[in-house]
Amino acid sequence: MRSAGAMSRKPVHAQEHVLAERKRREKISERFIALSAIIPNLKKMDKASILEDAIKCLKELQHRVKALEEEVAAKTVESVIVVKKSQLATYDGTSSSSDQSSCNQNDQRLSLPEIEARVSGKCVLIKIHCEKRNGFVSKMIDEIEKLDLTVVNSCVLPFGSSTLDVTILAQMDVGFSLKMGDLVRNLRQALLDVM
Known part of the structure; x- marks a missing residue:
């Protein structure tokens, strides 16, 4: 009896295996059909061609x-230059720093303004923190436009009773060729002329 029971189990087990294999093949065929539906310009519908075209597409x-990531990386902020009150940048590219703690209020009023310029693509963001002066904003916009930049937007906010916080967004014109350090130096000099 034992051998008859074992023999009857083998065909049942084999039949289950055949059904499982049939389901597996059906799933694979369904997945090939789904894959062939999303591959552009697929000419042949055999499995080898579908896999080959899928690999090419991937x-x-x-x-x-990779190209888009490189493009995005190139569009990010390219440079930041800051000239702070405690740092004087000279025209030959060297700089000298003074101890900010030793400056009293009168020295700070005579010190340089803070200027920051950032570039992203063809846009230039300029931030200036300086003393309030009549005609300062119009003079600064004139200077910016002389440097082959077109002012797109500007925002001037009073900061305390004697200072301004100015933010200017400009677009590079065709003739713009300055490095950010030169732009900051030119703006600083124009600002000093107004003050």
Whole structure:
């Protein structure tokens, strides 16, 4: 009896195995159909061609992702230059720092303004923190436009009773060729002329 029971189990087990294999093949076929539906310009519908075109498509997408990542990296902020009250940048590119703690209020009023310039693509963001002066904003906008920049937007906020916080967004014109350090120096000099 034992051998008859074992023999009857084998065909049942084999039948289950055949059904499981059939389901597995059906799933694979369904997945190939789904894959063939999303591959562009697929010409042949056999499994080898579908896999080959899918691999090509994935490689193209990887190259496209890499190119887009490089493009995004190039569009990020390229440079930041800051001239602070405690630092005097000279025209030959050297700099000298003074101890800010030793400055009293009168020295700070005579010290340089803070100027920051950032570039992203063709846009330039200029931030200036300086003393209040009549005609300062119009003079600064004139100077910016002389440097082949077009002012897109500006915002002037009073900061305390005697200082201004100015933010200017400008677009580079075709003739713009300054480095950010030169731009900051030119703006600082124009600001000193107004003050």
